[in-house]
Amino acid sequence: MIDVELPSGPASGARTRGFAACLASATEVPVTDLPLPEEDLAHALGAWRTWLAEHGSGLVPIADPVRFQWPGWWIAVVARPAGAEVAVLAFGTPPGVVLSPQAPDLLGRATADLPIRAAYAVASLDPVLRRRPVGADLRGTVEGLAVAPAAEAPMQLLDVAQAAAGRGLEGDRYALGAGTFTPRAGRRPGYDLTLIAAEVLDELAAAGQDLDFAGTRRNVLTRGVDVDALVGRRFHIGDVLCEGRRLCEPCVHLDRLSGPGLLRPLIHRGGLRADVLTDGEIRLGAPVVSV
Structure with missing residues (x-):
């Protein structure tokens, strides 16, 4: 992962911009390389799925994020006080928050303890297992x-x-x-x-x-x-x-x-x-x- 700051934009699109920052961090590309639609998160997800597919990856909805266990990257939309929602990047089994551009106080929190509204795994589209080449003696x-x-x-x-x-x-x-x-x-x-x-x-x-x-x-x-x-x-x-x-x-x-x-x-x-x-x-x- 790479450090990514929250892209600038209107407050009304903060959740979408936070999600973009998390996705850029997981894929290790500059956030400016991601499509960033001005519409709501639902429209942005469609644009990001197309962009990821061009790079052999995708966003997979997670049905039960509180119990989700997967040693890879995934992005959660978390409810905050006063009805706001923020995006965080999670990793590990059991998972914790490793990037929270909108709410730094969530960094390190266990995802099982968070009020998650939606979540998506960043996954490869190609499940083929390729044999690792044998390297030099270690x-x-x-x-x-x-x-x-x-x-x-x-x-x-x-x-x-x-x-x-x-x-x-x-x-x-x-x-x-x-x-x-x-x-x-x-x-x-x-x-x-x-x-x-x-x-x-x-x-x-x-x-x-x-x-x-x-x-x-x-x-x-x-x-x-x-x-x-x-x-x-x-x-x-x-x-x-x-x-x-x-x-x-x-x-x-x-x-x-x-x-x-x-x-x-x-x-x-x-x-x-x-x-x-x-x-x-x-x-x-x-x-x-x-x-």
Whole structure:
């Protein structure tokens, strides 16, 4: 996403202009490149659908936005006092507000707590899954290890951890089947282990955002390896074989536990979800090497 200011215009069209700012931010184009009809939001939505279709995307109405869970961008129209309505950009599962050009006080709020009048997902029109090209070998090291014995419990830093195939790290809430997002109906890929790059925390610190490894609530802190590039690849952490499944995107739950303002800066930088394929031991300083 990119920062986009509210386009200038009459107060009567503020909701439409706010929606345009959110759409421009999600698509990462200047707001001046979007069609901005002077009519009401309903007419503008038609113009934006045509514009998005020309770029292989669309706006999909969300039937139940309060319960909506999707790790992607979506735009909500939220009721405000005195009958006004504003547009906000949401992200994460569970989702929170990451851009609110008309009402900055909504930034970081959980969408489930907002009076949403309408919502639309920004989605690709092409569902074809294309195989990722295999890149160069990836190498790094383990700089931190952590587990939490229960959902929302403080993370405990370790020097060494035991990994169990199909479960995760011994003593961690996900290995115990007690995590906040532990699947309730059998095992699913991507819930054994989470990793995050130390370089991300360095960048946040340089920008004035205070977040330590424990605050990320990830299991493994790496350095020197692009964890995002491990999606779809197998890799060793020490002698433990793992497989990267998908990005570990931030959510409003993390924002609530570790401090406000974390959701937005961690988008696409929140780390990796992986499966543990073999038993073994992971120590600080252990190599992280792609297979």
